[in-house]
Amino acid sequence: MTAEQKPGCSIHLPEATVTEQLKVLQVHPRDNVLVALQPLVAGQSLPEPYAMLTAASDIPAGHKVALKPIVAGEAVVKYGFAIGKATADIAAGAQVHSHNLATALSGTIDYQYAGCQAQPLSFPAGLPHKFQGYRRANGKVGTRNELWIINTVGCVNRAAMRVAELARKEFAELLDLPNIDGIHAFTHPFGCSQLGDDLSNTRELLAGLIQHPNAGAVLILGLGCENNQLAKLLQASPDVEPQRIRAFNAQQVEDEVEQGLAAVGELLAMMAQDQRSACPVSELVMGMKCGGSDGLSGLTANALVGRIADLVAAANGKVLLTETPEMFGAEQVFMARAQNEQVFHDLVQLVNDFKQYFIDNQQPVYENPSPGNKDGGLTTLEEKSLGAIQKGGSAVVNQIIRYGKQATLPGLTLLEGPGNDAVSSTALTAAGATLILFTTGRGTPLGFPAPTVKISSNSNLAGRKPQWIDYDAGGLLRVGQDATDFTYEFFRYLVAVASGQRTRNEISDNREIAIWKNGVTL
Numbered sequence: 001m002t003a004e005q006k007p008g009c010s011i012h013l014p015e016a017t018v019t020e021q022l023k024v025l026q027v028h029p030r031d032n033v034l035v036a037l038q039p040l041v042a043g044q045s046l047p048e049p050y051a052m053l054t055a056a057s058d059i060p061a062g063h064k065v066a067l068k069p070i071v072a073g074e075a076v077v078k079y080g081f082a083i084g085k086a087t088a089d090i091a092a093g094a095q096v097h098s099h100n101l102a103t104a105l106s107g108t109i110d111y112q113y114a115g116c117q118a119q120p121l122s123f124p125a126g127l128p129h130k131f132q133g134y135r136r137a138n139g140k141v142g143t144r145n146e147l148w149i150i151n152t153v154g155c156v157n158r159a160a161m162r163v164a165e166l167a168r169k170e171f172a173e174l175l176d177l178p179n180i181d182g183i184h185a186f187t188h189p190f191g192c193s194q195l196g197d198d199l200s201n202t203r204e205l206l207a208g209l210i211q212h213p214n215a216g217a218v219l220i221l222g223l224g225c226e227n228n229q230l231a232k233l234l235q236a237s238p239d240v241e242p243q244r245i246r247a248f249n250a251q252q253v254e255d256e257v258e259q260g261l262a263a264v265g266e267l268l269a270m271m272a273q274d275q276r277s278a279c280p281v282s283e284l285v286m287g288m289k290c291g292g293s294d295g296l297s298g299l300t301a302n303a304l305v306g307r308i309a310d311l312v313a314a315a316n317g318k319v320l321l322t323e324t325p326e327m328f329g330a331e332q333v334f335m336a337r338a339q340n341e342q343v344f345h346d347l348v349q350l351v352n353d354f355k356q357y358f359i360d361n362q363q364p365v366y367e368n369p370s371p372g373n374k375d376g377g378l379t380t381l382e383e384k385s386l387g388a389i390q391k392g393g394s395a396v397v398n399q400i401i402r403y404g405k406q407a408t409l410p411g412l413t414l415l416e417g418p419g420n421d422a423v424s425s426t427a428l429t430a431a432g433a434t435l436i437l438f439t440t441g442r443g444t445p446l447g448f449p450a451p452t453v454k455i456s457s458n459s460n461l462a463g464r465k466p467q468w469i470d471y472d473a474g475g476l477l478r479v480g481q482d483a484t485d486f487t488y489e490f491f492r493y494l495v496a497v498a499s500g501q502r503t504r505n506e507i508s509d510n511r512e513i514a515i516w517k518n519g520v521t522l
Contacts, residue, residue: 043055063096083383163264179274190228305437309412313410321415436452452505455469
């Protein structure tokens, strides 16, 4: 991306460019490629207004078609920005993919602050401005009232899981109450043999979960001899009611499972008094995530989530976006929307630190697209990143936070984290997300502590995997579909989820956490 291409806001799916036959899409007027929305057959004429073009070969859905001849070395443009350079001459109507397109990214970039170019946002009339949430003593609002069991170290994983399993049976009557949403143990293999920043990251991540407003109460189970000492973990978790916490080391009690069950009974008795109440949508904290992207993700699901991000930011709620490597090649989109020069420099540092992390581990910085991404039509990191950042909408970037930290400001926050689905979604939860919006073009059953709304980029996936997918963004490509109406319908659905409607991951009980291990192990 050149200096002249630095945008002031992210790109959304244009509402007037979907052809009647829904075969192809030109995402932006500057693009020299089209996206096949349905498979194209060799020799097939494209629909109006591209009838002068003929598909030169079979082209799968989600893949790119040259809108005009592109010479070797010329920029290939999608979303209005260069996504790489042609490695060979490409004829109009030919497929554009890994065989004739490569990244143009290399080396370092000299970023320059040019002021905040984001446009003001407003929350539209007619949309719900309240949801039914659980307001905690510290002022935070949860979308669920669950009892979470967190362990300091992997040595007591089985004990934590055993307590959860037995508690669900022993306290079944309490769990039938409409205001108690479940008992869940979130186990992990770390906490021992860790040092320095690696240990601190684990501790802060767990502390973020302990202080999460969806946890009406928390049982913390330690061992006693681990590096991640229970006392220090409690010190790192000050923003929670002390009476809502029970904690002990297994080495210091006679039977850790019996002790855990007794603690759960006490905590559930308190939670039984909690009630949902009307809370403004400014109390929503949404984490935006994509996994298993395809060539339609940036056009449908991610663009839809970006529109939701703008609504939440306009309402003064919090929007969290992570996956730092999936900003590479498109980071200047966010830099152009930094609230001030300090936020700009924080973002530059975040990006450069993550690039250095790749370099230190002798990994290429600009080779991110996975085999699944490429099968779905994505070719270069620029293309993947420009599609991925659609989830951030067009709001001002108000805050940059590091892994394990919690968001404190309304609006859009960028959170340090890798692209790994489980690690980044756990980081979003620990940073305060009470709903996670997870877009996917390939599908996954994964779920996390916060309700995880799965949004498919294409209707085929939604039809094949209804047990995974909550919402089909492929509907955006229907003939005559108004993108604004579609977004408002989705927002109303999200308000219902925040008020207690269960997601597919909750119904299937797919919940887990994963911690970013980035240091030595003793």
